[in-house]
Amino acid sequence: xxxxxxxxxxxxxxxxxxxxxxxxxxxxxxxxxxxxxxxxxxxxxxxxxxxxxxxxxxxxxxxxxxxxxxxxxxxxxxxxxxxxxxxxxxxxxxxxxxxxxxxxxxxxxxxxxxxxxxxxxxxxxxxxxxxxxxxxxxxxxxxxxxxxxxxxxxxxxxxxxxxxxxxxxxxxxxxxxxxxxxxxxxxxxxxxxxxxxxxxxxxxxxxxxxxxxxxxxxxxxxxxxxxxxxxxxxxxxxxxxxxxxxxxxxxxxxxxxxxxxxxxxxxxxxxxxxxxxxxxxxxxxxxxxxxxxxxxxxxxxxxxxxxxxxxxxxxxxxxxxxxxxxxxxxxxxxxxxxxxxxxxxxxxxxxxxxxxxxxxxxxxxxxxxxxxxxxxxxxxxxxxxxxxxxxxxxxxxxxxxxxxxxxxxxxxxxxxxxxxxxxxxxxxxxxxxxxxxxxxxxxxxxxxxxxxxxxxxxxxxxxxxxxxxxxxxxxxxxxxxxxxxxxxxxxxxxxxxxxxxxxxxxxxxxxxxxxxxxxxxxxxx
Amino acid sequence: xxxxxxxxxxxxxxxxxxxxxxxxxxxxxxxxxxxxxxxxxxxxxxxxxxxxxxxxxxxxxxxxxxxxxxxxxxxxxxxxxxxxxxxxxxxxxxxxxxxxxxxxxxxxxxxxxxxxxxxxxxxxxxxxxxxxxxxxxxxxxxxxxxxxxxxxxxxxxxxxxxxxxxxxxxxxxxxxxxxxxxxxxxxxxxxxxxxxxxxxxxxxxxxxxxxxxxxxxxxxxxxxxxxxxxxxxxxxxxxxxxxxxxxxxxxxxxxxxxxxxxxxxxxxxxxxxxxxxxxxxxxxxxxxxxxxxxxxxxxxxxxxxxx
Numbered sequence: 112x113x114x115x116x117x118x119x120x121x122x123x124x125x126x127x128x129x130x131x132x133x134x135x136x137x138x139x140x141x142x143x144x145x146x147x148x149x150x151x152x153x154x155x156x157x158x159x160x161x162x163x164x165x166x167x168x169x170x171x172x173x174x175x176x177x178x179x180x181x182x183x184x185x186x187x188x189x190x191x192x193x194x195x196x197x198x199x200x201x202x203x204x205x206x207x208x209x210x211x212x213x214x215x216x217x218x219x220x221x222x223x224x225x226x227x228x229x230x231x232x233x234x235x236x237x238x239x240x241x242x243x244x245x246x247x248x249x250x251x252x253x254x255x256x257x258x259x260x261x262x263x264x265x266x267x268x269x270x271x272x273x274x275x276x277x278x279x280x281x282x283x284x285x286x287x288x289x290x291x292x293x294x295x296x297x298x299x300x301x302x303x304x305x306x307x308x309x310x311x312x313x314x315x316x317x318x319x320x321x322x323x324x325x326x327x328x329x330x331x332x333x334x335x336x337x338x339x340x341x342x343x344x345x346x347x348x349x350x351x352x353x354x355x356x357x358x359x360x361x362x363x364x365x366x367x368x369x370x371x372x373x374x375x376x377x378x379x380x381x382x383x384x385x386x387x388x389x390x391x392x393x394x395x396x397x398x399x400x401x402x403x404x405x406x407x408x409x410x411x412x413x414x415x416x417x418x419x420x421x422x423x424x425x426x427x428x429x430x431x432x433x434x435x436x437x438x439x440x441x442x443x444x445x446x447x448x449x450x451x452x453x454x455x456x457x458x459x460x461x462x463x464x465x466x467x468x469x470x471x472x473x474x475x476x477x478x479x480x481x482x483x484x485x486x487x488x489x490x491x492x493x494x495x496x497x498x499x500x501x502x503x504x505x506x507x508x509x510x511x512x513x514x515x516x517x518x519x520x521x522x523x524x525x526x527x528x529x530x531x532x533x534x535x536x537x538x539x540x541x542x543x544x545x546x547x548x549x550x551x552x553x554x555x556x557x558x559x560x561x562x563x564x565x566x567x568x569x570x571x572x573x574x575x576x577x578x579x580x581x582x583x584x585x586x587x588x589x590x591x592x593x594x595x596x597x598x599x600x601x602x603x604x605x606x607x608x609x610x611x612x613x614x615x616x617x618x619x620x621x622x623x624x625x626x627x628x629x630x631x632x633x634x635x636x
Numbered sequence: 637x638x639x640x641x642x643x644x645x646x647x648x649x650x651x652x653x654x655x656x657x658x659x660x661x662x663x664x665x666x667x668x669x670x671x672x673x674x675x676x677x678x679x680x681x682x683x684x685x686x687x688x689x690x691x692x693x694x695x696x697x698x699x700x701x702x703x704x705x706x707x708x709x710x711x712x713x714x715x716x717x718x719x720x721x722x723x724x725x726x727x728x729x730x731x732x733x734x735x736x737x738x739x740x741x742x743x744x745x746x747x748x749x750x751x752x753x754x755x756x757x758x759x760x761x762x763x764x765x766x767x768x769x770x771x772x773x774x775x776x777x778x779x780x781x782x783x784x785x786x787x788x789x790x791x792x793x794x795x796x797x798x799x800x801x802x803x804x805x806x807x808x809x810x811x812x813x814x815x816x817x818x819x820x821x822x823x824x825x826x827x828x829x830x831x832x833x834x835x836x837x838x839x840x841x842x843x844x845x846x847x848x849x850x851x852x853x854x855x856x857x858x859x860x861x862x863x864x865x866x867x868x869x870x871x872x873x874x875x876x877x878x879x880x881x882x883x884x885x886x887x888x889x890x891x892x893x894x895x896x897x898x899x900x901x902x903x904x905x906x907x908x909x910x911x912x913x914x915x916x917x918x919x920x921x922x923x924x925x926x927x928x929x930x931x932x933x934x935x936x937x938x939x940x941x942x943x
Contacts, residue, residue, distance in 0.1 A: 151759050153763050291787045291788075518719065518756075519719045520757070520760065556849055563850065564826070566826075568825040569848070572882055574885035575885065580825055
């Protein structure tokens with residue numbers, strides 16, 4: 112029997128539940144808005160609280176501290192989150208995490224497949240995220256930093272940058288293609304003005320393409336489709352940030368009452384997305400609870416309460432398993448040589464963005480969020496696969512044939528949340544050598560075909576130009592002598608921006624002038 | 637007779653605007669005008685006040701109303717191809733562009749479009765050149781700074797082209813009733829000088845790098861068979877005399893505070909060449925332009941009005 116006051120209370124609980132969902136939507140929306148702001152905004156400097164989510168992330172904070180041994184106030188929001196998590200547990204996962212919001216949304220949308228989900232996975236799965244966290248931290252200590260690869264915010268940002276956004280943009284552009292083709296002539300101007308507003312705000316200012324689009328997209332979709340196995344599979348079993356917050360939640364002061372699943376009902380156990388009532392003795396595992404409030408809103412007897420107080424319930428640590436953790440740590444240490452060994456002298460040399468730390472330090476600091484690749488105005492910054500070994504996965508390099516480094520732009524350094532790419536003042540950036548252009552006389556048009564060309568010289572941005580023209584008498588294909596202007600690269604002026612390679616009119620992927628990575632000596636000048 | 641009457645009228649307007657003794661000026665010009673009947677007219681002047689300077693020069697040509705009909709669509713094509721600040725002389729000076737747009741609006745243009753197809757990132761070029769802000773500061777809904785939309789290029793035959801037979805041109809440029817080219821005067825590695833006729837390259841599509849291969853000068857002249865300026869306004873407020881067309885060093889810039897304008901694109905470019913100590917004949921595309929009948933290369937046959 113329900114009393115009227117019980118009804119009112121249930122109403123209030125529904126309000127709480129929906130406030131949580133709304134909060135999730137708001138934070139996800141904020142994440143998307145900030146994501147779109149990672150671009151040239153019409154001013155030399157990026158503005159707004161762009162790094163908000165990265166700064167809030169205790170795992171990235173930990174990764175930064177481990178790789179740099181350096182304290183920075185940049186991550187103070189993460190400290191706040193740590194304190195709050197000590198107080199109330201994993202609320203971040205249920206209320207704020209934008210990846211959690213996406214996963215919840217996908218899970219709800221896949222609700223019709225609920226009968227496909229297996230009954231219950233082995234509790235061993237819960238332990239995976241802790242083992243993963245320990246492995247990542249141990250590896251990070253030894254300067255093999257994959258934390259960003261698993262960090263949920265980094266993963267979401269990277270997937271949006273490299274896969275979702277370019278795909279959405281492509282779809283949008285094709286829609287306008289169709290609209291421009293089908294609309295009557297008189298509508299073209301109207302359509303054009305609509306398009307010019309959307310372009311550069313919602314749609315990117317230029318067509319984007321990334322070399323790991325499919326790879327990144329498939330991994331992202333796989334994370335989402337794990338919802339077919341279990342609700343919040345990623346958060347429950349894999350997320351290292353969830354694991355870190357779970358460790359903090361051990362001492363949380365906000366208690367859920369009853370602390371144990373009631374023996375006369377057990378609904379909590381079956382409905383909990385995080386499976387926090389899995390223990391045989393019925394005690395709730397507070398490490399797993401993300402305060403989603405679903406159990407409270409659904410309780411038929413209105414028994415569920417949240418109260419501050421010292422936690423008395425036993426916190427199961429069976430899923431943590433000290434032995435497993437030690438094994439994970441030792442295993443990671445043993446795997447290190449395998450992970451770190453690279454091709455030595457045979458390994459691909461790459462052009463890192465201007466302001467990038469020295470290679471080893473760069474790789475241990477970079478969190479693979481993809482922000483620099485999102486913000487790059489020419490789309491020239493691209494993710495690596497295995498060219499620099501496993502340690503280089505998803506790290507940014509400049510591919511000049513795709514896009515060059517804009518001479519007066521400093522956005523990548525500003526966009527980097529971890530300092531792997533240092534923000535440079537414009538004057539400093541313009542003197543930073545990221546490579547050196549090398550002419551290929553077998554392809555370069557004046558050399559190879561005896562015709563004038565000079566596009567590289569025209570575009571060379573340094574003053575004075577690093578590419579100069581030298582007149583030379585040459586025979587054309589018909590054997591007639593003529594004066595041809597031949598480009599020459601002056602090494603001491605070239606900074607390797609690559610605009611010459613981007614604009615080179617030689618057909619095909621290999622331009623007549625190509626940028627090589629700088630030697631250590633050239634880089635330091 | 638018609639032409640002479642026209643000259644008379646426009647000089648009166650010009651001189652009134654400049655506060656000169658109109659009739660004495662007309663009398664002095666009349667002799668020259670009748671001596672070289674049918675020749676081109678070019679106006680030029682110097683002043684640190686670019687708005688007044690542009691107004692004076694255009695008035696000396698008969699006022700903007702001669703080129704822009706009320707309600708018509710006008711395309712003002714500056715050079716904002718480079719991610720450089722105005723003082724480096726790589727782009728057209730924003731105040732010059734602004735005044736040109738204002739003059740078009742004043743004579744009742746229906747729409748004034750300002751656009752370019754830059755070499756550096758479009759957004760950066762539009763804002764760093766200062767041109768976007770300058771035109772937006774006019775505050776007229778008829779004045780529009782537009783980014784090119786790749787769908788609006790139209791492939792055109794060039795029946796009069798010598799080296800080029802087909803190329804893509806921007807739809808707005810083909811449709812505009814008046815095309816006003818406002819180039820900065822600069823040195824250019826392969827073209828030697830980048831002036832008005834060269835500036836048309838900012839309105840064509842395709843892989844423009846290909847145009848540089850072989851005879852760039854003939855390609856430029858060929859593009860001008862389709863897109864020919866109704867009015868060329870050379871912005872020589874600064875000369876970028878070395879390290880062009882992108883520049884980047886103020887030591888390569890000479891401040892002249894000069895503007896020159898003509899309805900004859902060849903005469904305008906030929907005059908601009910003299911500012912660099914060259915002749916129109918020295919620049920391939922100007923010579924081809926003259927040979928193909930776009931205008932007068934010989935400045936002794938051009939009426940040069942100094943304001």
